[in-house]
Amino acid sequence: MTHDCRLYLITPPAIADLDAFAEEFAGALGAGDVACVQLRLKSPEGVAASDDDILRAAEKLLPLARAHDVAFLINDRPDLALKCGADGVHVGQSDASCKKARALLGEDATVGVTCHNSKHLALIAGEAGADYVAFGAFFPTRTKEAPTVADPALLEWWSFATTLPCVAIGGITPENCGDLVRAGADFLAVSGAVWSCEDGPAAAVKAFNAAIAAA
């Protein structure tokens, strides 16, 4: 039997119609088990949306996440997470440090840290008080110019060596996620395979839940 693994949704890089997206979003969260959502409005080249757009999206989506008992995190920006009352923040190696994010948001907040394909970065993040470490990219992705490629063996090693939860990210689909679940990923972070699913995001969430359960 494999350990528990849960879905971690990342919003599409851009949201053209917030009202229409909110409906899709609520449908996705209602379709099955989703542990967490990260509001990430950023182009594949790394250009982030304005603070106003991020806060407007958070104002609309955060209550929906709360209604479904799903944690709501903001990408990159502890200051915006504080401003909108999010449950936490995900920071990368070029963003605010984990310690700064923790100092701003407090002990109860969730702080996740990008660790690429590096045990060393993950151990440092753990020491700094991260609630989870994220490894990637496991598969090719169009959502971001991912700087590193990660191997499932890293998840195996991490899960064997530590108790800190790990997130797998990058090009994950219901079809390719089995190896990551079996290797020990605690969460699968997914954007494209959910929001661009032909059958719609709710069907994608169901397909991920089924694939995780079957792994």
Ligand SMILES: Cc1ncc(COP(=O)(O)OP(=O)(O)O)c(N)n1
């Ligand atoms: C869960 C999760 N893992 C990794 C990332 C990537 O963060 P980062 O390296 O800071 O890159 P951007 O997302 O900011 O482009 C993430 N956002 N979420």
Ligand SMILES: Cc1nc(C(=O)O)sc1CCOP(=O)(O)O
């Ligand atoms: C935001 C992000 N970070 C990555 C990393 O490797 O750190 S890969 C990635 C994109 C995730 O979206 P999708 O599920 O569409 O591939």
Ligand SMILES: [Mg+2]
């Ligand atoms: Mg970042």
